[in-house]
Amino acid sequence: xxxxxxxxxxxxxxxxxxxxxxxxxxxxxxxxxxxxxxxxxxxxxxxxxxxxxxxxxxxxxxxxxxxxxxxxxxxxxxxxxxxxxxxxxxxxxxxxxxxxxxxxxxxxxxxxxxxxxxxxxxxxxxxxxxxxxxxxxxxxxxxxxxxxxxxxxxxxxxxxxxxxxxxxxxxxxxxxxxxxxxxxxxxxxxxxxxxxxxxxxxxxxxxxxxxxxxxxxxxxxxxxxxxxxxxx
Numbered sequence: 001x002x003x004x005x006x007x008x009x010x011x012x013x014x015x016x017x018x019x020x021x022x023x024x025x026x027x028x029x030x031x032x033x034x035x036x037x038x039x040x041x042x043x044x045x046x047x048x049x050x051x052x053x054x055x056x057x058x059x060x061x062x063x064x065x066x067x068x069x070x071x072x073x074x075x076x077x078x079x080x081x082x083x084x085x086x087x088x089x090x091x092x093x094x095x096x097x098x099x100x101x102x103x104x105x106x107x108x109x110x111x112x113x114x115x116x117x118x119x120x121x122x123x124x125x126x127x128x129x130x131x132x133x134x135x136x137x138x139x140x141x142x143x144x145x146x147x148x149x150x151x152x153x154x155x156x157x158x159x160x161x162x163x164x165x166x167x168x169x170x171x172x173x174x175x176x177x178x179x180x181x182x183x184x185x186x187x188x189x190x191x192x193x194x195x196x197x198x199x200x201x202x203x204x205x206x207x208x209x210x211x212x213x214x215x216x217x218x219x220x221x222x223x224x225x226x227x228x229x230x231x232x
Contacts, residue, residue, distance in 0.1 A: 054121070202225050
């Protein structure tokens, strides 16, 4: 929402830590709650896990990398082009797979010594889901939180049966609408920010008068962090 003031449900209001700037404070809740709910609350991430984070250059992807590392697990990030590979490595990813240049399943099996990934966090869906299922370990969980692909999403029946896969749909409202889960998420995020295991990444700041330009910049997919809009 944009404006000098806003009316929101009181349950959706949270104080941001004093160590953050107001701009950093705007950049924490959506991305970290979304990633926390998938990886920690539902995914039950463990330190021995290989976690595959697709479309990892998004703000939620960056949050997922940081949470994966905070939990002691191995973060495997994917991106379509090589231009964002270094950014993902700088943000903590242990491995980055450039899907325009590398076969995802082959590369995952190399990284995991043939095991596959234990937890997959994906906003793409479409036919890509079958690729993810092929890269998954036995008993893995695939969490779908978006539908970036314009294609239909066929269920990967044979790898799901062969490996006993769990494929779960998810949005941050699964957490935000549950007071108990939301309280756990907030505390996790507060603790992570205080310990610097979670660090919000900002890209550019626009004044509200340039809101159209801010949206055009977001649509260009050039950003490598949160886009901030300020109201004077």
